[in-house]
Amino acid sequence: MNVRNLVSAALLGLTLLLPTFGAHANAQPSWQEASGVMDGVTRDMLAVVENESLKSPDRLEEMMVEVERVIAPVVDFPYIAKRVMGKYYRQASDEELSRFSEVFKTTLLKTFAKAIVGFEFETYEIQPQQAESPEPEKQVVTVNVRAANGNSYGLVYYMLKQGDRWTLVNVNVDGVNLRLTFKNQFADLYQRYNSVTGVIDGWESQVSIKATGGEGESDEG
Numbered sequence: 001m002n003v004r005n006l007v008s009a010a011l012l013g014l015t016l017l018l019p020t021f022g023a024h025a026n027a028q029p030s031w032q033e034a035s036g037v038m039d040g041v042t043r044d045m046l047a048v049v050e051n052e053s054l055k056s057p058d059r060l061e062e063m064m065v066e067v068e069r070v071i072a073p074v075v076d077f078p079y080i081a082k083r084v085m086g087k088y089y090r091q092a093s094d095e096e097l098s099r100f101s102e103v104f105k106t107t108l109l110k111t112f113a114k115a116i117v118g119f120e121f122e123t124y125e126i127q128p129q130q131a132e133s134p135e136p137e138k139q140v141v142t143v144n145v146r147a148a149n150g151n152s153y154g155l156v157y158y159m160l161k162q163g164d165r166w167t168l169v170n171v172n173v174d175g176v177n178l179r180l181t182f183k184n185q186f187a188d189l190y191q192r193y194n195s196v197t198g199v200i201d202g203w204e205s206q207v208s209i210k211a212t213g214g215e216g217e218s219d220e221g
Contacts, residue, residue: 031129034139034159037074042071063113068105071112076160076167077105083169084182085196092196100196103204104182110207139163188209 048054048070054063081101082089092100127142141157158171170179189199 006038025124030072030133031111031139031141034054035141038141038157038158038168041070041074048147051092060110060113064109067112068109074166074168075108076162077101077108079167080104080179083179084186086183086187086200088190088196090185096196096200100200100203103200103207106184107203107207139166159193189190 033136045067048063048066051066053059054066078097078101081104082097083095084104085092086102104157127144130142134137137160139159139161141159143155143157144152147157154174157168158170158172159166160169161167170177172178186199186203189202190196193199193202
C-alpha cells in the first residue's frame, strides 16, 4: 500500500468516526476529550467530501484550501515534520525546519484532496477504549472501516494534548505507521542528497508532480 492509499484510508476513517463517539460514556475523560475533537473535525470534513462541485481535477487547489481549513487546527504539521526528519532534525537550520514543515504540509493536503475525489465508504466500527492511557495527555482512537470497493482497514489515531489543545500527531493504517513511512522516505532521500536542503528540494519536486510518497522501531505518539 503506497502513501496515497495509506492517507486515503486514514481520511476514510476520520470521516467515519462521527456517529459513534457518544456510545462510550464510560471511557476515560481524556479519551472522550480527544475523540470529541475528532468529532468536530469529522463534521466539517463530511461537508467537504459531500461537495461534488470541488471534486473535478481542475479544482484541486480549492479542495486543498477546504481540507486545510478543516484539518489545520487539529493536525500538528510542525510536530509531525520534525519526527519525520528523525535524527536529521538536529542538523537542520531554523529556515530548513520551517520550509520542510510547509512542504510536508503540502504533501498531506494534496494527498487528502486527491483522495477525496474518489471517496466512498460502506461500514465502520469504532473500538471501545481498551485501557486507560498511562499518560492522560496521550490518547489513542481506534476504528475499523470498510470501503465501498470491499477493502477493509484498521486505523489507529494518536492524539496529543499540548496546552489546552488536542492534536493529531500520527496515524497507523493496517499496522503501517504513516509517520514512520514518511520518516523512512526522508532518510532514503538524505542518503541520495546528503543534505537537509537537498532532501527538501527533492521532496518538493516530487510533491509538485504527484501526491505520493515512499513505502514503509516504534514511532507512535
